[in-house]
Every structure is written in structure tokens, then in C-alpha cells.
Amino acid sequence: MRIFRSICLATAFVAGFGASVQAQVMSFSTPPQGSVWNTMATVIAGEARDSGAMALVVQPYGGNAQMMQAVNDQLAEFSLNDVNDVITAVEGSGEYRMAMPNLRVVARINPFPVGLYVKESSGMTAVADLKGRSVPSGWDAFPIARSHISAILAAGGLSWDDVKQVPVPELIRGSDDMASGRVDSAFFAVGGPKVAEVDASVGGVRYLSVEANDETLARIQEVRPAFYFTEVTPAPVRVGVAEPMQFVTWDNVLLAGAHVPDEKIEQLLTVVFDQKDAIGEAYPPLRALNLDTAYKAYPGVEYHPGAKAFFEARGIEMSPAG
Template identity: 80%
Template sequence: MKLINRNLFSTLAAVAMVTSGGAAMAQVSSFSTPPQGSVWNTMASVISGEARESTDMRLVVQPYGGNAQMMQAVNDQLAEFSLNDVNDVITAVSGTGEYDMTMPNLRVVARINPFPVGLYVKEDSGMTAVSDLAGKSVPSGWDAFPIARSHISAILAAGGLSWDDVDQVPVPELIRGSDDMASGRVDSAFFAVGGPKVAEVDASVGGVRFLTVEANDETLAKIQDVRPAFYFSEVEPAPVRVGVKEPMAFVTWDNVLVAGTHVPDEQVAQLMEVIFDQREAIAGAYPPLGALNLETAYREYPGVEYHPGAVAFFEKRGVDMAPAQ
């Protein structure tokens, strides 16, 4: 795994400060995300836009090459916020899985929404279920987006397959993976439901569909062997959910807002006010964020802590923070 060169990061940060007016612009904060076109980049852009519109926050979106880079940006005080799979945050903090160094400065702020993911194909492929991928090609490698390895492992398991049952075609990251599927280099692509890139590919190839999985106790145990916080959720068709042709079960995780320990409590609380008090405006700009719900925004997770600014916000708003029974 290639983490960002710290000297390069420091240089870029210094250049940004100088070109934007030096110390007078130091209050600009950033959201680290994957590349443009990804769901997290879209979500961060919508939230940041609302923050600028409804408050005096100067919040901008800064894309990086993948999860490791965007988590390191927050850990190293080069970004204030990010969005990520809670499982990936847990492994980043502990320095396990795809991470070869600990990132102890990451804190959870809030559970944002459930995040269903899947493998999708061209509609004219004739495939409708993950099990149909036996002997077909599936994107692998993911050197710039290693989180995808565990997610696809879980999706294949939920379809009764393993990596040994498919033809592995290396791709570096999300956007390239979808482009390679569109061009015919690989038979399937991995993405989150509602991702703008899925809609783009759908328009370019004449239609796409997500492949179904078997959601039962046996497959639940299989996906939780991969990541303990995975679960199944049922997704209904909707215009924004391109490729969802009927009510379908998807491998799902909790998507969380992350902040660094360097971010002041007041700034964390201010962004939380934007997210939960301006929920309707945010959901209007990006419907999947309609799942935002203050009452379900706190959930205990193993191996990670909440930012103290978030804890104070939840307490002030009367959110139940009692341990799950």
C-alpha cells in the first residue's frame, strides 16, 4: 500500500496557504475524498456546499487517490473531515488489514447512512445474479483503492463464489474499474448504489444492472467473516439508484463521518448542525442522504472513538448513547 509522501503533502499545503492569501486563509477546512465521480466525493461536495451556504464555514473538497491517502490526510492534520466505511476506519486506527501503520488521530463523528454496494454488469450481458459470474471476469488488484478487495470478497461470498471461481482482471481504483467494464475489458464493475459513475456508464453502454445476492443466515455469516460490520439491506428501485431493477438485497456497511483529533470541538459541532438541521436541503441535492437521521447517528463500534465535539453535540440534542444490549 502506498501512503502519501509526507514531504510532498507539506509542500502542497504550504503552496495552498501562500496562493490563497497565507494566514488570512488558514480557516479554510477540507474534506478528503476519493476521486470525483465517487459517491463519497459527491456526498462531501453536497455537505460542503450546504455548509458554505448556511454558515460561515469555508469547507472545500480535496480528492485523493484512495482510502489510505484520504485517511492519512485526516490523521496527519492535512484535512479536517472525511467519509468512509466504518470497517476501514477501524483497520486504519489499528494499523491492520490494508494499513501497515496505525492512524490514532481518526475519530468518528456520526453515522451518516447505510451504504449498499454491489457488482454491476451491462444489461445485455444476460447476467442477473452474482452466481452468474462463475468463469467471468471480476475487477481485482485495487492497488489505489484496496478497500474494494474485502467488499468484493464479501459480495462474491454472498453469491456462493470465491475469487478462485472468477477470472481476476487487475484495476487500480473505482472510476477506472467502471471505465474498464464499459469498454469490455472486464465483465463486471464494483460500485456503491447511487453512484454518479454508474449512471454515466448506464448511459454510455445502453443500460446496466446490479447483480443479486442471496441474503440469508448462511451468507450473512460469510460476509461477516470478511468484515464484522457488514450486513444485508434491501434496496428499492428509484431513479437515482441506476441499475437496481427490482427490490434487491445488497452487502451493506455503515458510512461514517470522520474527523481528526486536531479539529476543534466547535467546528465538529457546527458541521453536525449543518448535516442534521439542513437535512432536507442536503437530501434534495443528493437523495441518498435522505437517510440522515439524528436518532440513529450514534452507534458503538469496536476499536474506534467518537470525537469529543460529537459526543457533546449528541448529549446536547438528547441522543441516546447508552451501550447496545
Template identity: 30%
Template sequence: MKVFRKLAAAALAVGLAASAQADTVGLGTMPQGTLGYSTGSAIARVLNEKMDIGAILQPNSGETTLIPLVNSGELDFGIVNILEAAQAHDGHGIFEGNPQENLRIAAVLYPLRVGYFVRADSDIHSMADLRGKRVTYGYSATGSTYLVLDALLANGGLTADDIKPVLVPNVVAGADQFLNGRADAFFFAVGAAKTAEVNASVPLRLIPLDDGAEGVQNSTTVFPDGYIQTIPALPNFAGVSEPMPALFYDNLLITNSGVDSELVKNVLTGLANHKDELAASFPLFRSLDPNLLYKEGLATPFHPASVNWANGDN
């Protein structure tokens, strides 16, 4: 796209930042310790320090709390994944009968990489090995997670009936259940602060997925927006000391249809022009592509300002 070259112009960046000096925004995230919280913290820092936008971080228990606040305008922005946004906007899954019709995507941030973690010395080496094991499930505060969990289990030819579900309200609680010895495996995103915390007490290992044709088909049939790719060795991330296949899907910055277009454009400018600062705060932003903050074909509509921004209409 031509847009990133245009936005690289210093005069334009300074002008947009200056226009945003009066803006104060609420940015909702998942609980502290989650990848979403770390993502929002990095964005808030850049908006405050580089864009003169007063961003106030507001953690929530899960998407069932966070998304309605963004939809209603009580929060201006939020961090959720592509599945959560699609189910909320269309009124599916945990939002069945309660569509969040004002919800809009502001930007695609980077791909999430998720899976189940076990003790480093565990005899569980594949998703199929989870049969009969105590596995975190439930996630009452983050109901859309079910589809992701089912896609992971399907990769090993399993369903929820094949495991001993450990019911938890959210991912942080699931990690705590594992740490307390009440679960053999827990679900989390690669690179999250909580996994590092658990790893400090109980060395972890991510269960690699089957990236053969059958394993991929099993997972993507359950979760079409997900895709399996190999994570390189990430020694600084808990449980990923060697390359291994994991489930990927996009993480988003969401907003609502009533948020001012100039504000949305200013925020996108901050993301595009300050990738290095974002990555310094949270390494997963190294995967942010300034030319792909807008993607065509997603189920949830983008804010019109994001579309105009991507087309260079500033």
C-alpha cells in the same frame, strides 16, 4: 435522543453558525465520480451556504492517501466508510503496521449500498454466476475494498480464485475497464455518479445478493460490519429498476483528535439541521438520521465533541 429536539431550536442553530464564520476546513473525498465525492460536495455546500464554514473540497485517489492526510491534520475532515476507518485506526489490512491513531469519527452519515454491476442483458443473474468471469478486483489505492469484494463473492459461494480478476487501482478505473469491454462485472456503490455515466452508454443491472440464511452468513462471516438488506426500486439510480438485496455498511465523516471541538459541533449541527438541503444535493442523504450521527460500539473512536454533542452537552 434529546439532542435533535434541542438543536432544532432556531436560536441555538443561529448562534452556532455565527460562531463558525471564521472557520475554513479541508474536506477530503475519493475521486470525482464516486459516491464519496458526491457526499463531500453536498456537505461542503451546506457548510459554505448555511453554516458560514469555508469548506474546501479535496478529492484523492483512495483511502490510503486520504486517511493519512486527515490523521496528520493536513485535512480536517474526510469521507470514508466504516471498514476503511477501522482498518486505518487499528493498523490492519492495507494499513498493517501503520495505525492512524489520531483518526476519529465525526459522524455516521448514511448506509452505503454496494454490489457488482453487469450489462442489463447479461446472463449473469447471481453472484454464483460470476464463476470464471472477468471481474474487477485489486483496488491498490483502496485496499480495504478487498474485504467487501470477498464478502460479495462469498455470498455466491465464491472466492477470488473462482473469478478472472481484472486488477484496477480504484472503483472509477474499474468502471472504465467495464465500459471499455475489459470486464464482465464491476464493483461500485448504488447511486454514484459514475454508474449513471456508464449506464448512459451501457445499460446496467445490479446483481442481487442471496438474502437467505446461508448467503447472509457467508457474507457476514467475511465482513461482520456489513449487512444485507433489500433496496427498493430506484428508477433514477442505474441498475436498480426493481427491489433487490444488496450489501449495506455505514459511510462516515472522519476527522482527527486535534480538530477543535467547537468546529466539530458546528459541523454536526449543520448535518442535523440541514438534512433536506443535503438530500437535495445528493439523494442518499435521505437516509441520514440526525439522531444517529453518533453510534455506540464502533471500532473507531468518535471525536469527544461528537459524543458530547449526542448527549446534548453543547
């Protein structure tokens, strides 16, 4: 209800003001509605309007490349993303054909566990069980998924050659195709609203387990050096997690364009960390917000000067990468 209210308020805000006020509206670029980043941005933007008097709305795009381009090209001010994807976007490597030098990290938001999930009725419980079964591939509109699924398969002792590849364009479509039976598994972040929707429609889903040890850690870090493992325990919001499980994880970060004024960065960070209880209540995965761990060094990317000023004023020192 809180999320729906935030979306409605954002729409009313933009529609109800004249052109001179609209010019002052800032935006979050996100993937399509139903994705975890879109949900997180909606909650943060709603709190920024309610308690921070910020004119902040959410603008969905088709995928990561588009939403990063929007921030880099000053079409949006903020976004949320996997730090690995931000690094490759800044470099112009991987799926990014052109460097995006105007992206700046603002804060580490939370660890972001991801996995492959299946229908409960499939009988599969581990990623290794996918050998010879179908896995979503392609991801033309959401290319970040290619590296994540590569890492998940590696953590299960598999490669793309061990599975049947079924092309899907993006996250929501991938889950819909799994629900319809077109593909045996789907990829999504733990706690994603879409996973709960599919769970209700197919009579139950479960995430597939991986082996978390030094050998598999080395495998996933060959794919992306910032990947690591975390244990996730069952909770109502974590649909598909039936027992404590290890997941491939990365750091989810808040980022901004270099064009965003320092005071706007500090204003948003003040909302994020001073109102973290309200934000976590609206979307439980954001209960992981922690000021003490939010200022972390990453290779190949810079922090926005406004973020540096905010953390220095709060007495928070930058923690090393790793």
C-alpha cells in the same frame, strides 16, 4: 447543478482570499471526483458554506489510504468512509501498514449498499452468474474494494477462485474497464454518479443479486464484522436497480481528526442534521440522514469529544453496535 455549483464556489473561495484567510480553510479528504464519497462531501461542504458560514472545501486523493492519512496527519479535517475501513486504519491492520490513532468518528451518516454491476446485455442477473467470468481485482489505489468484493462474491456462493481476476487500480477506472469490455463486471456503491454515466454509454446496466440469509450473512461477516444486508428498492437515482434487491451494506460514517476543535465538529454536525432536507434534496442518498440513529457504538474506534457533546446536547443516547 447543485454539486457543480458547490465545486465552483469552493474553487473561487480558495482562489479569492489571502494567505491569512486560506489558513483557516478546512477540508474534506475524499476519493477522486465521480466517487460517491466525493459527491457526498461536495454536497455537505457546500451546505456548510451556504448555511453554516464554514470555510470548508473538498480535496480529492487517490484512494482510501491517502485520504485517511491526510486526516490522521492533520492535512485535512474531515472525511467520509466505511466504518470497517476506519477501524482497520486505526488498528493499522488489513491494508494499513501503520496505525492511524488520530481518526475519530463524528456520526453515522447512512447505510451504504454496494454491489457488482454488469451490462444489461450480458444476460447476467445474479452474482452466481459470474462463475468463470471476469471480476475486477488488484485495487492497488483503492484496496478497500478487495474486502467488499470478497463479501459480495461470498454472498453469491463464490470465491475469488471461481472467477477470472482482471487487475484494476480504482473505482472510476474499474467502471471504465467494464464499459470498454475489458472486464465483465464493475464494483460501485448504489447511487454512484459513475454508474449512471456507464449506464448511458453502454445502453443499460444492472446490479447482480445476492442471497441474503443467515448462511450468507455469516459469510460476509467473516470478511468484515460490520457488514450486513439491506433491501434497496428502485428509484431514479439508483441506476441499475430494476427491482427490490438485497445488497451487502456497511455503515458510512463522517470522521474527523483528533486535532479538529470541538466547536468545529459541533458546527458541522449542526449543519448536517438541521439542514438535512436541503442536503438530501441535493443528493438523494443523503435523505437517509437521521439524528436518532447517528450516534452508534463501533468497536475499536472513538467518537470525537465535539460529537459527544453535540449528541448529548440533542438528547441522543449512543446506540449499541450491531
